[in-house]
Amino acid sequence: xxxxxxxxxxxxxxxxxxxxxxxxxxxxxxxxxxxxxxxxxxxxxxxxxxxxxxxxxxxxxxxxxxxxxxxxxxxxxxxxxxxxxxxxxxxxxxxxxxxxxxxxxxxxxxxxxxxxxxxxxxxxxxxxxxxxxxxxxxxxxxxxxxxxxxxxxxxxxxxxxxxxxxxxxxxxxxxxxxxxxxxxxxxxxxxxxxxxxxxxxxxxxxxxxxxxxxxxxxxxxxxxxxxxxxxxxxxxxxxxxxxxxxxxxxxxxxxxxxxxxxxxxxxxxxxxxxxxxxxxxxxxxxxxxxxxxxxxxxxxxxxxxxxx
Amino acid sequence: xxxxxxxxxxxxxxxxxxxxxxxxxxxxxxxxxxxxxxxxxxxxxxxxxxxxxxxxxxxxxxxxxxxxxxxxxxxxxxxxxxxxxxxxxxxxxxxxxxxxxxxxxxxxxxxxxxxxxxxxxxxxxxxxxxxxxxxxxxxxxxxxxxxxxxxxxxxxxxxxxxxxxxxxxxxxxxxxxxxxxxxxxxxxxxxxxxx
Numbered sequence: 001x002x003x004x005x006x007x008x009x010x011x012x013x014x015x016x017x018x019x020x021x022x023x024x025x026x027x028x029x030x031x032x033x034x035x036x037x038x039x040x041x042x043x044x045x046x047x048x049x050x051x052x053x054x055x056x057x058x059x060x061x062x063x064x065x066x067x068x069x070x071x072x073x074x075x076x077x078x079x080x081x082x083x084x085x086x087x088x089x090x091x092x093x094x095x096x097x098x099x100x101x102x103x104x105x106x107x108x109x110x111x112x113x114x115x116x117x118x119x120x121x122x123x124x125x126x127x128x129x130x131x132x133x134x135x136x137x138x139x140x141x142x143x144x145x146x147x148x149x150x151x152x153x154x155x156x157x158x159x160x161x162x163x164x165x166x167x168x169x170x171x172x173x174x175x176x177x178x179x180x181x182x183x184x185x186x187x188x189x190x191x192x193x194x195x196x197x198x199x200x201x202x203x204x205x206x207x208x209x210x211x212x213x214x215x216x217x218x219x220x221x222x223x224x225x226x227x228x229x230x231x232x233x234x235x236x237x238x239x240x241x242x243x244x245x246x247x248x249x250x251x252x253x254x255x256x257x258x259x260x261x262x263x264x265x266x267x268x269x270x271x272x273x274x275x276x277x278x279x280x281x282x283x284x285x286x287x288x289x290x291x292x293x294x295x296x297x298x299x300x301x302x303x304x305x306x307x308x
Numbered sequence: 309x310x311x312x313x314x315x316x317x318x319x320x321x322x323x324x325x326x327x328x329x330x331x332x333x334x335x336x337x338x339x340x341x342x343x344x345x346x347x348x349x350x351x352x353x354x355x356x357x358x359x360x361x362x363x364x365x366x367x368x369x370x371x372x373x374x375x376x377x378x379x380x381x382x383x384x385x386x387x388x389x390x391x392x393x394x395x396x397x398x399x400x401x402x403x404x405x406x407x408x409x410x411x412x413x414x415x416x417x418x419x420x421x422x423x424x425x426x427x428x429x430x431x432x433x434x435x436x437x438x439x440x441x442x443x444x445x446x447x448x449x450x451x452x453x454x455x456x457x458x459x460x461x462x463x464x465x466x467x468x469x470x471x472x473x474x475x476x477x478x479x480x481x482x483x484x485x486x487x488x489x490x491x492x493x494x495x496x497x498x499x500x501x502x503x
Binding site for chain 1: 341343346347350354355356357358359360362363371372375376379380383393394397398401402405406437438440441442443444445448462463464466467468469470471484487488491492494495498499
């Protein structure tokens, strides 16, 4: 018997009793034609294997064996199987119920998401409004408060927010000489004008100066497009049948925010409108482009009555 | 009326139908986790299983553990018994033999087999099977002792030729010859007895 045949010799009783797995049984079957000794073992055990099992007499098994077996096989929480008979109708009802539940949950989830998104949007709009109001308040504060405070506040805020302060056309007011605003005292009510074109916002707050012969204006631009290196924004005061009066030029930072403080010798509310145009970096005597933003000055709001 | 053709009217057919049915019903109940059915199975085969386990393992403690293992396997694999492949008693005893041999291998023990004297029958498996088994046992005693020993080592010990040669310190060729001759003679005697 060669090694392979010898390897299977001890499995021949199981082979004859039909106890081997399919693969092993097939392996032995395939070997038999080439292993005469293995085949002889099969021939002998074919008739003897089963009766040999019964050739050993039974013996008295200890009583505790059955108890042990019953203990091992008793039902536990894990192995206990609950038998539920479910009819086809019940299955259909269960399936329908499950479908409705899934639709209900999905629908609720969708509306929850929608509500959440709307709330986010509302929150964003509220922030914008608050910011806008804050700026209005700030602008009003610049004019209403004591000149020193206004200057400091304006400078501080502009510096903090990195908002460039424009250059007014009045030589007495420069970006670095805002202390001249100290001359102004908040004796007169401040006026506010807001305007928006597309996503660009503009606010103008003005008040009559302490000398009563000049008017101070603070113009705030928000979300304006950044200027190119060879252009600048210019603010005009417009009156019908007259050439526009330039009050200053300003640039904006990368957030599109800019500031311009100016003074004029006429009441600002005596003009019809303000407008902003895009001009060459040196400024222009008259507007050379169409206004980016225009606001009717007659729509101003008195801050004392509408703003506290 | 052909009584033989109609199994209901055929006494032996009726007995045969009755003999098969209890085993199938019993195993079905065990599949359904009926402990009383397992207890009933133990009542019928417990002593036979224990006796075979004791014969192979030659150790009482081992025999008890093997018996428990066998009935646990039956509990878990009741669905694997197929009436078409053989009798339930044969399936159980074959499982017992293998479990006992596996235990021997696990313990790395090799046991010697001597033909035990006939004991009083404690529990009859099925009368016919037991009677035939006893006859074969008697025939086994008629073999030369060295051949009987090799036959038992082969069948009840699950040893290969090489294992037996190593264990008995006998040449491999001698082992093969003794086994071949022993099985041939036993088979001849057995077939002669049956006929």
